[in-house]
Amino acid sequence: MLTDRQKEILKLIVMEYIKGAKPVGSNLICEMLNCSSATVRSEMATLEEYGLLEKTHTSSGRVPSEEGYRYYVNNLMKPKEISGEDMLKLQLIFSNNQLELSDCIKKSLEIVSDITNYTSVVLGTKSHDNTLKEVNIVPLSEKNMVVVVITDKGFVEHKTINVEGISLEEIKKTVTLINNMIIGTPIDEISSKLEFEVKPIIGRYVKEHERLYNVFYNVFTNFTNKSVDVMGKSNILKLPEFSNVEKIREVLEKLDDNIDSIVEENKEDETGNNNINIYIGKETNIDDDMTVIRTRYKTDKEEGTIAIVGPKRMEYDRVVNLLEYIKENIERK
Amino acid sequence: MLTDRQKEILKLIVMEYIKGAKPVGSNLICEMLNCSSATVRSEMATLEEYGLLEKTHTSSGRVPSEEGYRYYVNNLMKPKEISGEDMLKLQLIFSNNQLELSDCIKKSLEIVSDITNYTSVVLGTKSHDNTLKEVNIVPLSEKNMVVVVITDKGFVEHKTINVEGISLEEIKKTVTLINNMIIGTPIDEISSKLEFEVKPIIGRYVKEHERLYNVFYNVFTNFTNKSVDVMGKSNILKLPEFSNVEKIREVLEKLDDNIDSIVEENKEDETGNNNINIYIGKETNIDDDMTVIRTRYKTDKEEGTIAIVGPKRMEYDRVVNLLEYIKENIERK
DNA sequence: TTTAGCACTGATGAAATTAAAGTGCTTAAA
DNA sequence: TTTAAGCACTTTAATTTCATCAGTGCTAAA
Numbered sequence: 001m002l003t004d005r006q007k008e009i010l011k012l013i014v015m016e017y018i019k020g021a022k023p024v025g026s027n028l029i030c031e032m033l034n035c036s037s038a039t040v041r042s043e044m045a046t047l048e049e050y051g052l053l054e055k056t057h058t059s060s061g062r063v064p065s066e067e068g069y070r071y072y073v074n075n076l077m078k079p080k081e082i083s084g085e086d087m088l089k090l091q092l093i094f095s096n097n098q099l100e101l102s103d104c105i106k107k108s109l110e111i112v113s114d115i116t117n118y119t120s121v122v123l124g125t126k127s128h129d130n131t132l133k134e135v136n137i138v139p140l141s142e143k144n145m146v147v148v149v150i151t152d153k154g155f156v157e158h159k160t161i162n163v164e165g166i167s168l169e170e171i172k173k174t175v176t177l178i179n180n181m182i183i184g185t186p187i188d189e190i191s192s193k194l195e196f197e198v199k200p201i202i203g204r205y206v207k208e209h210e211r212l213y214n215v216f217y218n219v220f221t222n223f224t225n226k227s228v229d230v231m232g233k234s235n236i237l238k239l240p241e242f243s244n245v246e247k248i249r250e251v252l253e254k255l256d257d258n259i260d261s262i263v264e265e266n267k268e269d270e271t272g273n274n275n276i277n278i279y280i281g282k283e284t285n286i287d288d289d290m291t292v293i294r295t296r297y298k299t300d301k302e303e304g305t306i307a308i309v310g311p312k313r314m315e316y317d318r319v320v321n322l323l324e325y326i327k328e329n330i331e332r333k
Numbered sequence: 334m335l336t337d338r339q340k341e342i343l344k345l346i347v348m349e350y351i352k353g354a355k356p357v358g359s360n361l362i363c364e365m366l367n368c369s370s371a372t373v374r375s376e377m378a379t380l381e382e383y384g385l386l387e388k389t390h391t392s393s394g395r396v397p398s399e400e401g402y403r404y405y406v407n408n409l410m411k412p413k414e415i416s417g418e419d420m421l422k423l424q425l426i427f428s429n430n431q432l433e434l435s436d437c438i439k440k441s442l443e444i445v446s447d448i449t450n451y452t453s454v455v456l457g458t459k460s461h462d463n464t465l466k467e468v469n470i471v472p473l474s475e476k477n478m479v480v481v482v483i484t485d486k487g488f489v490e491h492k493t494i495n496v497e498g499i500s501l502e503e504i505k506k507t508v509t510l511i512n513n514m515i516i517g518t519p520i521d522e523i524s525s526k527l528e529f530e531v532k533p534i535i536g537r538y539v540k541e542h543e544r545l546y547n548v549f550y551n552v553f554t555n556f557t558n559k560s561v562d563v564m565g566k567s568n569i570l571k572l573p574e575f576s577n578v579e580k581i582r583e584v585l586e587k588l589d590d591n592i593d594s595i596v597e598e599n600k601e602d603e604t605g606n607n608n609i610n611i612y613i614g615k616e617t618n619i620d621d622d623m624t625v626i627r628t629r630y631k632t633d634k635e636e637g638t639i640a641i642v643g644p645k646r647m648e649y650d651r652v653v654n655l656l657e658y659i660k661e662n663i664e665r666k
Numbered sequence: 667t668t669t670a671g672c673a674c675t676g677a678t679g680a681a682a683t684t685a686a687a688g689t690g691c692t693t694a695a696a
Numbered sequence: 697t698t699t700a701a702g703c704a705c706t707t708t709a710a711t712t713t714c715a716t717c718a719g720t721g722c723t724a725a726a
Contacts, residue, residue, distance in 0.1 A: 035668075036668070038669050038671095041719090042721090044720095045720090055719095055720085057675080057677070058675050058676060058719095058720070059719050059721090060675095060676075060718080060719065061720090100492075100493070133471065146483055148469075148483070150491075154473055154479045156489070156491040158489040160487035237582045237585070242578075245570055245576055248578070252567050252570065356687095356688090359689080368700085369699065371690095371699070371701070371702095372699055372700070374688090374689070374690075375698095389708095390706080390708075391689070391705090392688050392708085393687085393689080393706095393707075394688065394689090
């Protein structure tokens with residue numbers, strides 16, 4: 001158990017390091033506290049014994065360890081009000097009724113990337129709670145036709161297909177069959193229903209069933225595709241801890257390769273706090289020098305995950321609040 | 334006018350520098366030619382006088398100047414066969430009939446970025462030659478409705494709109510009006526037709542015309558939006574000439590800001606060669622250290638520009654061939 | 667328990683040194 | 697007239713040396 005002064009010192013060091021990216025010495029801290037640098041030094045040594053602080057070399061100032069950040073996040077951090085300026089920028093997005101929800105999400109995280117210089121990730125799933133509303137076909141010529149599929153929440157997918165050698169009747173029969181059999185089916189159950197219920201039947205009644213079946217199967221599965229958007233990747237270049245090109249390349253590569261693991265759902269919830277999850281260093285599965293803060297959102301239309309990726313030395317308080325704010329706005333919209 | 338040997342030396346220097354990114358000395362060249370290093374040195378001095386070569390400092394080897402690259406590209410370069418491996422990767426894309434054309438284009442350039450480590454840009458315009466085929470509405474609930482618009486070439490745009498306070502009759506009336514008046518209209522003429530012909534009429538017959546008009550206007554203009562895709566931007570990190578973070582950031586920023594100018598249409602055609610345009614250094618409007626190679630494609634469905642952005646020390650012969658090959662495949666598809 | 671004092675450590679940056687790569691020029695040979 | 701050999705000269709890049717600075721840990725006194 002830490003004393004109050006130890007907590008205060010740890011907090012100051014974390015905050016100072018987040019601000020300046022330079023190891024924090026005892027002098028700086030003792031100016032903020034009513035005690036001498038020697039006192040601070042001995043407290044620092046204790047905190048280091050506890051594994052909360054680290055040195056970069058024997059005579060350097062202190063840097064928070066992974067456990068130090070964790071302690072700060074869990075016990076010391078206070079939420080930080082979103083500045084008026086930032087709030088305004090976000091409101092401009094959410095109050096714009098022209099924008100679709102998914103565009104709002106993307107744009108608001110783009111703004112977060114802009115104002116924080118971190119990288120943001122959006123993983124959206126449309127399948128949630130959507131059921132099939134209507135399948136339409138629009139013939140374009142003798143050769144081509146567009147299939148348009150709409151869900152009850154207003155998602156649309158389409159595909160242009162080649163229908164040479166298939167008669168319009170055949171196609172219409174198929175569409176009628178599909179419409180009759182699977183309208184109202186939840187999107188994520190469609191592919192199995194298509195496979196086990198529809199396929200046998202159109203196989204019986206329709207000549208070119210193999211080809212037609214594939215087309216429809218294709219359009220339907222598009223709905224269950226998750227979309228991943230990553231914004232502000234090159235912000236990493238602005239961070240002082242990544243000043244050598246080799247390291248930057250490594251991190252960018254890991255980011256590309258491990259996007260999925262960032263937004264992976266079955267990660268255990270580290271902090272219960274309003275469902276904001278914080279993964280520090282090794283916990284991220286990306287890079288030991290990075291932190292991921294993320295949360296899930298859920299509307300009646302779609303659900304997904306939004307995440308901010310930055311250095312361990314991330315402005316935790318600010319990012320947590322921004323994410324909470326965005327999550328609320330998404331869910332209210 | 335250059336002698337044959339001078340041409341040979343210039344060509345070797347350009348090729349060697351493209352390969353190694355290090356100033357080329359006379360020794361290396363004289364090993365490839367049947368003459369002494371002193372001879373090569375004096376030829377180099379001549380080429381430098383002509384402005385085709387440069388030195389990085391008094392006693393360094395030679396580097397091609399912008400004019401040197403230009404001379405190489407216009408007079409010395411021979412097309413380089415696409416390797417079997419590369420060809421295979423591209424064929425895998427183009428022979429996949431499941432993929433829409435625009436996905437093919439994107440994916441094939443993604444491959445080019447992968448194999449060359451340059452950045453690729455696709456600018457696609459759907460408006461080309463498309464006319465309006467059909468406007469459909471699908472009511473979802475009392476509040477919401479989806480508008481689906483289809484062109485004769487199979488492009489689809491849609492938008493979910495809030496229709497609270499507007500009767501279904503009103504909406505249907507509007508859609509019928511629009512369908513009657515503008516089906517068959519080329520996409521890029523729709524907005525003016527909508528403004529000057531349709532608006533006055535629905536203004537007369539429909540109550541909530543202001544709101545409805547805006548919705549349709551919105552969906553239609555989506556078609557004329559150009560899509561810009563940039564792939565492999567972080568490949569710049571792999572180039573030895575950009576080894577300092579500051580420079581990389583600068584280039585990435587310029588890339589972001591000037592994408593439009595890369596694919597700008599009214600650039601004059603530098604090389605007549607099969608409509609492949611090569612812009613070197615200053616000619617690019619991006620960055621004096623970069624080169625852009627681009628070409629336009631045109632199918633009966635859409636048209637656009639594909640471009641590769643890399644260092645001046647770019648594998649011109651390889652990239653030109655890859656672009657030509659992709660252009661052909663797009664247009665054949 | 668706190669603090670002043672002091673010796674010690676490692677990083678950082680400037681200056682000095684050296685080796686390597688490559689040039690230009692002069693002169694002699696082909 | 698063209699080519700090549702020899703040599704002095706230039707610049708870079710890598711290495712070493714040195715001094716300075718920020719910051720520590722420890723001891724002893726308040």
